[in-house]
Amino acid sequence: MPNKQLIINSQSLSTEQKVVSLLGCVAHEHKTEMEALVSRHGLSLLQLEILHCLDQAPQEELSVGQLKSKLIDDSPNVSRTLNLLVGRGLVTKRRCTEDQRTVYIAITPAGHDAHERSDKELSSMKTALSSAEIKQLYTLLQKF
Structure with missing residues (x-):
């Protein structure tokens, strides 16, 4: 799981870069959760x-x-x-x-x-x- 706090606290990233990075992290986290849920049904x-x-x-x-x-x-x-x-x-x-x-x-x-x-x-x-x-x-x- 990505450490979102590193992105949030970054001094080198603009707010827009932080938003794009955080969207990627959240998408990855939710996709992983979705994969785990559907894999219970073998899919x-x-x-x-x-x-x-x-x-x-x-x-x-x-x-x-x-x-x-x-x-x-x-x-x-x-x-x-x-x-x-x-x-x-x-x-x-x-x-x-x-x-x-x-x-x-x-x-x-x-x-x-x-x-x-x-x-x-x-x-x-x-x-x-x-x-x-x-x-x-x-x-x-x-x-x-």
Whole structure:
């Protein structure tokens, strides 16, 4: 865990540099906590994000290209991660009959359950901020 106090007390960093550094530290801390929470369900954050995109899709399946365009993180590991999810029975793959290059992905009932359990776990994360501070931080973060 990064020592944020070193950044805060630094005499050589401008306030803007401190803010950027602290954002990185806080993001790292929260990502680590999120990874630990979803790993209780045997998932990585990328696997959960894929399940989330598939579960929220208006159609029953997405092409791999459509799925990649919906992901927050532009990970090069999507194909490998999809194969892991298929192997665990959380998603299915279907090759398009008209265009063999296109593969469709659909979430299974087990994938839906894993998504719901992990989302519930993540919703337990809290901050030490007041409601007003959360709103203020949300407004500020939208500017990045």
